[in-house]
Every structure is written in C-alpha cells, then in structure tokens.
Amino acid sequence: MGEHNDSIQLLENISMGSRHSFDLFYEKHISFVFQIALHVTGNRAEAEDVCHDVFLEVYQKADQYQVSKGSVEAWLAIRTKSRALDRVRKKKPILRDKLEELLSGEEKGADKQFLSELEKDTIIEALKHLPKEQREAIYRSYFREETHKEIASTMNRPLGSVKSLIRYGLNNLRKQKSIFSRIDSNGGEKDGIL
Incomplete structure (x- = not known):
C-alpha cells in the first residue's frame, strides 16, 4: 500500500510541476511500462518510443489519474497499451x-x-x-x-x-x-x- 501511496503523491507533485517527482516516478515505473510496450509492439525501438509518449503524457496530464478508478499501475498499463496499439496500427499499411x-x-x-x-x-x-x-x-x-x-x-x-x-x-x-x-x-x- 505504501508503494501505491508514494506513486499517488508523486503524481500530485508532478501535476504541480515538480520535475524531481517526475524523475522519481519515471525511475519507479519505466520497467513496468517498457515491458507492456515491448509485449504489444514486439520491437524494442517502438517500445522505447511508446514509453516516451506515455511518460510525456504523464508529465502533462498527471492530474487525470483518479484513485477511484484503480491503481497507478492499472492507469499506466491502460495508457501504455493504448499508445502501443496506436503505434502498431500506424505500422500496418502492409x-x-x-x-x-x-x-x-x-x-x-x-x-x-x-x-x-x-x-x-x-x-x-x-x-x-x-x-x-x-x-x-x-x-x-x-x-x-x-x-x-x-x-x-x-x-x-x-x-x-x-x-x-x-x-x-x-x-x-x-x-x-x-x-x-x-x-x-x-x-x-x-x-x-x-
């Protein structure tokens, strides 16, 4: 529960503009986000791009997280899967x-x-x-x-x-x-x- 609360606090700080909190949040969750992105895209470079997109979105929209809708990890997982699927779809012209x-x-x-x-x-x-x-x-x-x-x-x-x-x-x-x-x-x- 402490880990979850730490992430919530970091998101609150990020929404108030804390770069340091963002760096801590990134370090804490990058591995989790990368694994999801890699699983969906099947490509390391694409997964890295997805991570960039997800964490940019976190930085810009940290205030969109709502405790009542689930854990921080679930929130990140949904965003990551969505961005990864968007990227895969764009790569499907063949x-x-x-x-x-x-x-x-x-x-x-x-x-x-x-x-x-x-x-x-x-x-x-x-x-x-x-x-x-x-x-x-x-x-x-x-x-x-x-x-x-x-x-x-x-x-x-x-x-x-x-x-x-x-x-x-x-x-x-x-x-x-x-x-x-x-x-x-x-x-x-x-x-x-x-």
Missing part, C-alpha cells in the same frame, strides 16, 4: 498487401503470416461475424494450429470442405471493415477503432 498475397495464393505460408500480423483481438472480433463453420475452421487452423486433416476429422467434414471453409472464411474476413477501417489510403490510422 496489411492489405499481405491479405492479397494470402487470397491469391502467391506466397506460401502467407496465411499464418497474415494472421500473426493482425492483433489477435481484432481477428477474434472479426471471426464473430463469420458463419459458424468458417469461424471454427479458421480458429482451429490458425489459433490451435491443427492440420486440415485434424480439422476435417474433428468437424466430421471432408478435407476439401475444410479447405473451402477456410478459403471462404478468409475471403469474408477480407470484406470486413473491422480489419481495414484502421488503415486509410495513406496507411494511417482512422478514427473509431477500439
């Missing part, structure tokens, strides 16, 4: 090209690369809009890494049908605005996502 490669069959293994590049949450949300059998086939193939034969056996469907379910499901995912709405024609982020 998504359309990868999807095109997948659907045209030009690149072997592009389907797994495509799905690994999307955020898992976005995919799961998009899958909810597919017919049940397409959703199940894609989920088993990409998240459980089952072979097409294993999926056919589990779903009691012919192998060719499973392959078709996956192909049609990926085509349906392609049509969903929830995947592409984050990318405008210039490769930047659009509003309204998450």
Whole structure:
C-alpha cells in the first residue's frame, strides 16, 4: 500500500510541476511500462518510443489519474497499451498487401503470416461475424494450429470442405471493415477503432 501511496503523491507533485517527482516516478515505473510496450509492439525501438509518449503524457496530464478508478499501475498499463496499439496500427499499411498475397495464393505460408500480423483481438472480433463453420475452421487452423486433416476429422467434414471453409472464411474476413477501417489510403490510422 505504501508503494501505491508514494506513486499517488508523486503524481500530485508532478501535476504541480515538480520535475524531481517526475524523475522519481519515471525511475519507479519505466520497467513496468517498457515491458507492456515491448509485449504489444514486439520491437524494442517502438517500445522505447511508446514509453516516451506515455511518460510525456504523464508529465502533462498527471492530474487525470483518479484513485477511484484503480491503481497507478492499472492507469499506466491502460495508457501504455493504448499508445502501443496506436503505434502498431500506424505500422500496418502492409496489411492489405499481405491479405492479397494470402487470397491469391502467391506466397506460401502467407496465411499464418497474415494472421500473426493482425492483433489477435481484432481477428477474434472479426471471426464473430463469420458463419459458424468458417469461424471454427479458421480458429482451429490458425489459433490451435491443427492440420486440415485434424480439422476435417474433428468437424466430421471432408478435407476439401475444410479447405473451402477456410478459403471462404478468409475471403469474408477480407470484406470486413473491422480489419481495414484502421488503415486509410495513406496507411494511417482512422478514427473509431477500439
């Protein structure tokens, strides 16, 4: 509890302009923030940039922390994840090209690369809009890494049908605005996502 109260006091001091309190707060929480940023971005340089953004925001908006809404760590975690996801989204202009490669069959293994590049949450949300059998086939193939034969056996469907379910499901995912709405024609982020 003392650690938590120390962080709250540091935030109060930061909101009154204390650079020393900011330095102490930074030292206390940088490792925590960096680990979250690195986990989301998967890249050290990007994670460092996210940390810079988060702590700049802390310095400028320390008074926005509210004890009633959770711990300082939770507040930092939410800000960090949000900034990291923003950064990842801005780096996704290649998504359309990868999807095109997948659907045209030009690149072997592009389907797994495509799905690994999307955020898992976005995919799961998009899958909810597919017919049940397409959703199940894609989920088993990409998240459980089952072979097409294993999926056919589990779903009691012919192998060719499973392959078709996956192909049609990926085509349906392609049509969903929830995947592409984050990318405008210039490769930047659009509003309204998450």
